[in-house]
Amino acid sequence: MSGPARFTADTILPLLEKWLDVEFTFYKVEDLAADIAARPRTEQDFLLDWIRRIATTNIEIAYQYARRAPALLGRMDWRMIEAWALHAMDTYDRSGLRAALLVIEGVESFAQQRHARVAGALFEDIDGILLTFVRGLSGRRLGLAQADAPYTDSETLFLPNVIAEMESAEDNFQLAKATVAMLWAQTRFGSFRADLSAALGATAEPDRALRAFTALETLRLEACIARHLPGLHREMQRLKALLHQDVLAPPWQDFAATLAGAGARVEDSLRLLAPAMAAGEPPRFCYQGEFRPDAVAERMSARIAREKMLLRVKLAELLEDHRKQEREHAPARESAPRFELSQKEDVLSDTGEMELTLDGTPLTPPEDVKALLTSIQLDLGQIPDEYLTPAGPGEYDLSLLQPRQPDPDEVWQGTYHEIGATLYDEWDYGRQHYRKNWCVMREKEVPPVYDGFVEDTLRRYSGVVKHLRRSFEAMRDENRIFKRQPHGDEVDIDALVEALADARDGREMSNRLFTRMHRAERNIAVMFMVDMSGSTRGWINDAERESLILLCEALEALGDRYGIYGFSGQTRKRCELYRVKRIDEPYSDLVRARISGIRPQDYTRMGFAIRHLTRLLTQVEARTKLLITLSDGKPDDYFDIYRGQYGIEDTRQALIEAKRAGIHSFCITIDQEARDYLPHMYGAAHYALIDDVRKLPLKVADIYRRLTT
Amino acid sequence: MNARTLDTEAYYVEAEPYYEPTGDEVAVFEAAYRNKLPVLLKGPTGCGKTRFMEYMAWRLKRPLITVSCHDDLTASDLVGRFLVKGGETTWVDGPLTRAVRSGAICYLDEIVEARKDTMVVIHPLADDRRTLPIEKLGILVEADDRFCLAVSYNPGYQSVLKDLKQSTRQRFVALEFGYPSPDLERRIVATEAGVDMDTAEKLVRFAHMTRNLKGSGLEEGASTRLLVHAGKLIASGIAPTSACRSAIAQAVTDDEEMLAAVQELSSSVF
Numbered sequence: 001m002s003g004p005a006r007f008t009a010d011t012i013l014p015l016l017e018k019w020l021d022v023e024f025t026f027y028k029v030e031d032l033a034a035d036i037a038a039r040p041r042t043e044q045d046f047l048l049d050w051i052r053r054i055a056t057t058n059i060e061i062a063y064q065y066a067r068r069a070p071a072l073l074g075r076m077d078w079r080m081i082e083a084w085a086l087h088a089m090d091t092y093d094r095s096g097l098r099a100a101l102l103v104i105e106g107v108e109s110f111a112q113q114r115h116a117r118v119a120g121a122l123f124e125d126i127d128g129i130l131l132t133f134v135r136g137l138s139g140r141r142l143g144l145a146q147a148d149a150p151y152t153d154s155e156t157l158f159l160p161n162v163i164a165e166m167e168s169a170e171d172n173f174q175l176a177k178a179t180v181a182m183l184w185a186q187t188r189f190g191s192f193r194a195d196l197s198a199a200l201g202a203t204a205e206p207d208r209a210l211r212a213f214t215a216l217e218t219l220r221l222e223a224c225i226a227r228h229l230p231g232l233h234r235e236m237q238r239l240k241a242l243l244h245q246d247v248l249a250p251p252w253q254d255f256a257a258t259l260a261g262a263g264a265r266v267e268d269s270l271r272l273l274a275p276a277m278a279a280g281e282p283p284r285f286c287y288q289g290e291f292r293p294d295a296v297a298e299r300m301s302a303r304i305a306r307e308k309m310l311l312r313v314k315l316a317e318l319l320e321d322h323r324k325q326e327r328e329h330a331p332a333r334e335s336a337p338r339f340e341l342s343q344k345e346d347v348l349s350d351t352g353e354m355e356l357t358l359d360g361t362p363l364t365p366p367e368d369v370k371a372l373l374t375s376i377q378l379d380l381g382q383i384p385d386e387y388l389t390p391a392g393p394g395e396y397d398l399s400l401l402q403p404r405q406p407d408p409d410e411v412w413q414g415t416y417h418e419i420g421a422t423l424y425d426e427w428d429y430g431r432q433h434y435r436k437n438w439c440v441m442r443e444k445e446v447p448p449v450y451d452g453f454v455e456d457t458l459r460r461y462s463g464v465v466k467h468l469r470r471s472f473e474a475m476r477d478e479n480r481i482f483k484r485q486p487h488g489d490e491v492d493i494d495a496l497v498e499a500l501a502d503a504r505d506g507r508e509m510s511n512r513l514f515t516r517m518h519r520a521e522r523n524i525a526v527m528f529m530v531d532m533s534g535s536t537r538g539w540i541n542d543a544e545r546e547s548l549i550l551l552c553e554a555l556e557a558l559g560d561r562y563g564i565y566g567f568s569g570q571t572r573k574r575c576e577l578y579r580v581k582r583i584d585e586p587y588s589d590l591v592r593a594r595i596s597g598i599r600p601q602d603y604t605r606m607g608f609a610i611r612h613l614t615r616l617l618t619q620v621e622a623r624t625k626l627l628i629t630l631s632d633g634k635p636d637d638y639f640d641i642y643r644g645q646y647g648i649e650d651t652r653q654a655l656i657e658a659k660r661a662g663i664h665s666f667c668i669t670i671d672q673e674a675r676d677y678l679p680h681m682y683g684a685a686h687y688a689l690i691d692d693v694r695k696l697p698l699k700v701a702d703i704y705r706r707l708t709t
Numbered sequence: 710m711n712a713r714t715l716d717t718e719a720y721y722v723e724a725e726p727y728y729e730p731t732g733d734e735v736a737v738f739e740a741a742y743r744n745k746l747p748v749l750l751k752g753p754t755g756c757g758k759t760r761f762m763e764y765m766a767w768r769l770k771r772p773l774i775t776v777s778c779h780d781d782l783t784a785s786d787l788v789g790r791f792l793v794k795g796g797e798t799t800w801v802d803g804p805l806t807r808a809v810r811s812g813a814i815c816y817l818d819e820i821v822e823a824r825k826d827t828m829v830v831i832h833p834l835a836d837d838r839r840t841l842p843i844e845k846l847g848i849l850v851e852a853d854d855r856f857c858l859a860v861s862y863n864p865g866y867q868s869v870l871k872d873l874k875q876s877t878r879q880r881f882v883a884l885e886f887g888y889p890s891p892d893l894e895r896r897i898v899a900t901e902a903g904v905d906m907d908t909a910e911k912l913v914r915f916a917h918m919t920r921n922l923k924g925s926g927l928e929e930g931a932s933t934r935l936l937v938h939a940g941k942l943i944a945s946g947i948a949p950t951s952a953c954r955s956a957i958a959q960a961v962t963d964d965e966e967m968l969a970a971v972q973e974l975s976s977s978v979f
Binding site for chain 2: 132500517
């Protein structure tokens with residue numbers, strides 16, 4: 001056999017001892033080393049590589065993996081073994097050691113599930129398409145989430161993690177789609193307009209009654225879908241036939257015929273409940289959704305109250321607007337305003353239009369009012385008259401209307417949770433893989449401070465500012481007319497006159513007779529990422545703030561779009577980005593006060609900041625996108641492996657991701673040791689080292705100019 | 710058949726274009742025309758702005774000069790320029806100048822696409838002066854009484870660069886165009902594409918689904934024009950779902966996932 005020589009047990013043993021830390025863990029690795037030594041080199045490489053990678057995460061998982069993996073090599077796809085190892089590490093990140101060890105032990109069931117997953121429709125693969133699908137259908141704006149079974153609480157549709165009832169992947173997707181459509185139909189065609197809990201409670205066997213009701217409603221909704229979405233209905237019939245669920249027992253055929261009528265409502269299903277329960281076990285349909293009356297009732301009661309209030313407040317606003325306009329044309333008329341809503345009789349039709357009138361004149365309701373009217377109508381079947389009375393002043397507490405924005409700081413006062421945060425992956429270089437949803441990132445606002453810092457800075461650097469403005473103005477894009485061009489859009493009359501004179505004179509005529517408009521368009525969006533770690537306390541913080549002010553002055557003259565964010569954090573659970581200036585925010589007094597309010601915070605975790613700002617930058621349309629970091633040292637975090645190689649590698653990986661997204665990164669640092677790690681992170685030419693903090697304000701704008709011309 | 714070649718100001722709309730009024734826009738336009746006010750048509754793409762202009766040109770019996778604005782359109786593309794002929798420079802009027810001189814309707818389509826400097830040349834034409842200064846000739850052309858300036862603009866674009874300046878927009882009588890009501894749209898699609906009412910209704914229903922998606926991944930829902938295209942394909946024997954795919958889904962998005970979702974919607978309707 002060719003290729004590199006095999007490792008012997010003597011080489012392998014010390015490696016395992018080191019990685020698995022046997023000095024303290026007392027694992028027996030001699031047999032393991034002997035086993036691995038007897039294998040071909042490719043298998044040795046594979047095993048050793050993964051043992052080392054897993055050991056960086058947790059030694060016990062690595063040891064358990066090492067004991068099982070060699071035996072699997074012969075009979076399992078290697079990619080499956082990799083997936084198993086990664087799954088174990090993800091589980092460790094998420095749920096701790098015990099759960100991870102269960103994954104390691106359960107390799108067989110993992111492999112089985114994996115096979116089932118190949119053909120199944122996985123929620124995470126299809127939720128994007130299905131959410132768009134459901135939003136395209138009419139009605140309330142619904143969400144889509146994962147749960148143990150398909151059901152809806154009337155605002156969110158829930159689907160199980162995987163749908164694998166059908167054989168092929170395509171059919172499983174279609175089944176998922178049909179299930180979603182069925183859940184949508186429950187909200188759209190009024191399944192929740194009756195008091196289901198009461199009806200079920202009145203029967204002797206609520207469970208069986210619920211099953212029967214589910215079947216009846218599914219039949220009714222199927223008929224609704226057939227009327228509105230015939231294509232989908234055909235598809236549902238096909239799926240049903242594949243699973244042999246298309247034949248109904250005789251009494252159920254009658255029920256189906258009754259419920260297929262265009263006027264059938266949920267009450268009709270309830271009326272058939274008793275006969276249906278007498279008619280034997282109800283049929284089951286592959287795409288039926290569960291009914292969970294409690295979940296729906298909770299949502300509905302809250303929503304109905306909220307939407308009534310909202311609608312009445314919005315109508316009051318509408319009235320106010322209307323009055324204002326009218327007052328300009330005619331004298332005010334103080335009769336009681338009367339909103340009326342007329343609509344076509346056919347409630348089931350998608351094309352049924354609602355018309356809102358105020359004292360007889362039609363109004364075009366804004367989109368949000370329309371959405372409200374639709375939602376209320378779905379719940380109640382119609383808009384009751386009292387809903388159309390505009391709210392009087394002070395009748396409602398308006399603060400109740402605002403969806404409560406969780407305050408990022410409040411999160412820390414109770415038990416820990418991740419509400420309202422964005423999660424980012426982090427690169428684990430030991431594992432050579434991402435840790436999923438590792439960093440919990442929150443955007444916070446820098447509290448503005450009006451302390452005269454800005455004015456002082458501008459006064460102190462007034463000469464520099466003037467100079468910067470001038471030199472940056474010169475870089476502005478402008479349309480210049482190039483004269484005497486061989487091609488162009490206008491005749492250059494001067495050149496032509498000369499050329500004609502030349503020709504008369506017997507000399508050769510120039511062909512450069514045109515003017516051309518030259519457009520040099522700067523189309524740059526830049527994001528400044530400012531180190532707000534504790535180490536910037538004092539001098540450095542002042543210099544950073546001064547730099548930002550000078551930079552803003554220069555950039556305002558230039559017209560480039562720019563955003564400023566500070567970053568800091570403490571452990572992966574608390575990664576914070578401090579918003580100083582959004583990219584589309586004007587450079588206002590508030591922004592200046594925020595710059596002045598930048599204060600040193602905690603540590604320097606960088607990966608999440610780069611990832612988040614990259615995401616923000618990708619939402620901006622610009623030809624050139626730049627991410628510029630102002631920093632004072634290497635990535636670091638509080639008693640965390642982030643300190644050292646791990647942090648450098650994660651930052652590097654985040655920058656590589658940014659580059660893939662078409663963003664150029666650059667780092668300006670004052671760390672005199674930066675040469676040791678910055679070239680590795682940013683690339684040899686993508687950083688600038690400033691040896692004197694006091695020069696920072698002068699240099700930053702200068703560096704920016706060099707970068708962008 | 711031979712393609713006809715016409716001078717721009719000799720282009721009269723001879724046959725009555727098919728146009729279904731959605732409100733009182735015809736009366737408003739006529740009143741503006743009589744009062745020599747310029748008109749601004751607002752609305753999403755493909756909702757019938759250009760068709761409306763053709764219809765009005767036909768009603769008013771004036772030639773229609775349409776200029777589709779693009780981001781390299783300069784003022785001289787509108788006003789005119791010097792050309793060289795046999796050692797002499799000669800002035801050639803641009804489309805706007807021709808319309809001003811001959812009393813035509815000049816329709817600047819998608820005005821915001823044009824360069825900023827273009828906008829200012831229409832300013833003196835768009836207020837009560839109704840004059841067009843031609844700087845290079847050192848003259849001022851007074852507009853013919855029958856001249857009319859109309860521009861169109863799609864406020865749906867989110868780019869700040871494509872916003873109309875107040876100084877421009879406040880010179881115009883604005884007419885807002887939206888998608889027609891479902892009944893009307895169904896009639897338009899059936900008439901224009903030659904499909905039966907049932908197919909037209911399904912197309913309109915599908916269009917509403919895509920319009921529901923505006924803001925959740927689509928910049929703009931399917932326009933009436935796209936429905937007509939799809940309808941024409943269907944009338945020529947293409948299967949409805951593939952007609953929707955080619956004429957509508959692919960036209961509104963390039964995003965794979967969005968395409969798949971839109972496709973699922975169309976296959977649900979047909």
